[in-house]
Amino acid sequence: MVMSLDLSGLKATVLGGDERETETLRLLQQQGAVVDAYGCPPSAEKVLGRPQANSVRAALDGAAIVICPIPYPAADGSLYAPQSKEKVYLSVDDLSTLAPGAVLITGVATDVMRTAETTLDFQLREYEHDNDLMILRASAIAEGAAAVAIQHSPVTIHRSSIVLTGFGRTGVALGSLLVAMHARVTVIARNPVARAIAYQMGMESYSFEHLNDVIKNADMIFNTAPALLFTRQVLAHIPEDTVLIDMSAPPGGVDRDAASDLGVHFVWARGLGGVAPRTVAQSQWIGITRLLQAAGIQA
Incomplete structure (x- = not known):
């Protein structure tokens, strides 16, 4: 309406x-x-x-x-x-x-x-x-992120090991979609309440201190957190065939120069609501x- x-x-x-x-x-x-x-x-x-x-x-x-x-x-x-x-x-x-x-x-x-x-x-x-507005559009953004992953990854989302950093409005919608697609999802979030919600939804969840260890086995990584999390030191732990999809706003959550230097398959997916x-x-x-x-x- x-x-x-x-x-x-x-x-x-x-x-x-x-x-x-x-x-x-x-x-x-x-x-x-x-x-x-x-x-x-x-x-x-x-x-x-x-x-x-x-x-x-x-x-x-x-x-x-x-x-x-x-x-x-x-x-x-x-x-x-x-x-x-x-x-x-x-x-x-x-x-x-x-x-x-x-x-x-x-x-x-x-x-x-x-x-x-x-x-x-x-x-x-x-x-x-505007929280309710952002929640209304979160499902479309999640679908867009999944489409980017399908386009850029050599493996299916189904049964893949996926790391999701950040678990706000968009992260919740994306995590729910990925679980519904039968992915094995691990959430990295600062907020213990967010981690508890992720666990209750069927995902593993850890604090950011565990990021380097978790991404070593990831097929896909989605970043929704609005902070520079993926520094050169963190990027060095990402496997060669893993696709890293940054959904955060400018300036982004990934050191793009370091990602290029290290050969990380990186996609900055802006405007996914479109x-x-x-x-x-x-x-x-x-x-x-x-x-x-x-x-x-x-x-």
Whole structure:
């Protein structure tokens, strides 16, 4: 069920992202918004009925609503925009063209967004830490991670020895899926409660002190923890045929240079929610609707 808002006549701009953002454009349009886009996938132009804006500034000019991707911005501040020909950056000058009282919704705000909010007339809202929204999209992310493993591993998930580092919202969904696929899953987590939950779900569980010993026998490793866990010293314990899939946000949980030097089969799997764009976009729409209502746009 898609939650409704009356956005009639309001300009709504979507920046960057993947097919989820195309679906978000469609949902905004269904609520009566006049939509624009920059840095979105080519599929966005079918929704728009015309080419995307030729610059960030043009896309933002007069916008009352701006939607940016959930995946974390890169270290250089660029938005997640894997299908854009150019990197997508926001500047304070660009944001100054927004309509008075505009609402900018993003997964995690960049420094530029935070600086601009202190001097310009717009509201900044983040939904990366909206627990129920993140749980709603966790299943799609877990399925995407499994698809990456199937593509990159020489063995099946079924009966494989899999190490899962981190056991938050995404880790729980992924662990449940892997167990259902009859993998032998070992969870590495700091929180003893998380380790107890993993054990109750049919997984082995250990603290991070045991990481080096556990990964020696792994066929696949999934990292969901937002910290640099896989240093050169840790990577040296990973077997040659093991695939290491890092699902964490920038700057990531793996020393990528060391992984390359050591010949570790490493995949940085960003934007996994995009594997089921309609499902994930509709769950994100729940969060977008809630934030717009909180900002004064009522259903």
